C-alpha cells in the first residue's frame with residue numbers, strides 16, 4: 001500500500017470513528033441492554049456489539065480484501081498478519097461505559113503486512129481523538145504532540161491494574177510493589193486503550209498490565225511506537241499482535257529502569 005492509499009484509508013477510517021462516536025453519544029439517553037460474558041465482571045452491551053458490527057459491515061463492503069479482528073465476534077478468523085488487518089475494540093472500558101458513561105474509548109489499529117500504519121483511540125465522552133499515521137507523528141484531535149522524552153521512575157506516574165498487586169497466577173505480585181513505592185504515583189483508569197494513549201501523549205509515564213487481548217492494545221501499540229516510546233511484554237519481549245500478552249508501555253529509559261526492578265523480583269522468587 002503506498003502513502004496516498006494509506007492517507008485515503010486514514011481519512012475514511014477517521015470518518016467512521018467519528019460516526020461510531022456519535023452513535024455511542026446518542027445511546028447515552030437510552031437504556032442499555034447489558035449482559036455478561038465469562039463472568040459477572042465481564043460486561044457486554046448492545047452498543048459494544050452494534051459498534052463492532054458497524055465497522056465490520058463498512059470494512060467488508062468497502063475493502064473486501066481487508067481482514068478484521070474484533071472483540072465481539074464480527075471479524076474474521078485471522079491467523080497471520082498478511083495483507084491489511086483492522087484490529088478493533090468497539091468499546092474499550094465497557095465497565096466504565098456502563099457505570100460512568102465516561103473513561104472508555106473506541107480503539108482501532110490498522111496493520112499492513114504486520115506493520116502498524118494507522119491508529120485511532122477515541123475517548124468519545126471527552127471528544128479526544130488520539131491518532132496517527134506511521135511516520136507522521138501522533139495527534140490529539142488537530143494538535144500534533146511532541147515525541148516522548150525519557151524519564152526516571154521517581155518522577156513518573158505509572159498506570160497499573162490493582163488486581164495485579166494481589167496474589168495472582170501471572171506474576172509474583174510482590175515484584176510490583178517497589179514500582180508502586182518508587183514512583184511519583186499510580187493510576188488505574190480501567191481502559192487499556194486510554195491508558196496506552198495517555199502514555200503515548202505523556203499524561204502518564206508507564207502502563208503495566210498482565211493480560212490484554214490484541215484489540216485492547218493494537219492501536220496503543222502503534223501510537224506508542226510513533227510517539228517514540230517503548231512497548232513490550234512485562235518480561236521485555238516483543239508483543240505478539242495475534243495473541244494475548246502482558247503489556248508494558250513506557251518512555252525510554254524508564255522502560256529499562258522498571259524492567260530491571262521486575263527482573264530483580266523474578267530472581268528473588
Ligand code: IPD
Nearest residue numbers: 091092093094095190191192193
Ligand atoms: C478491558 C479494559 C480493562 C482491562 C481489561 C480489558 P473491555 O477491555 O481494557 O482496562 O484491564 O483486561 O478486557 O472488555 O472493556 O473492552
Ligand code: CA
Nearest residue numbers: 042043071094
Ligand atoms: Ca469486553
Ligand code: CA
Nearest residue numbers: 089092093216
Ligand atoms: Ca478492551
Ligand code: CA
Nearest residue numbers: 071089091092
Ligand atoms: Ca471491548
